[in-house]
Amino acid sequence: MKIKVDYDLCESNALCEALAPDVFELDDDDYLQLKTEETTPGNIEAVKRAVAACPRAAISLED
Ligand code: SF4
DSSP: OEEEEOTTTOOOOOHHHHHOTTTEEEOTTSOEEESOSBOOTTTHHHHHHHHHHOTTOOEEEEO
């Protein structure tokens, strides 16, 4: 699945980075960067936790 972020909704609180640091990272300007747009067997559970935890519902998964 593809990982999508609505950057207009994101408030850069780093909750997703805390849960899935292999996928999400805030840069030096506090903008969220995706290290990968693809889910893998190794990151999918962490990505799903990040989707559920995002208070802005800014992260979604697409087939
Ligand atoms: S948890 Fe949501 S609001 Fe927070 S940095 Fe990640 S995408 Fe942005």
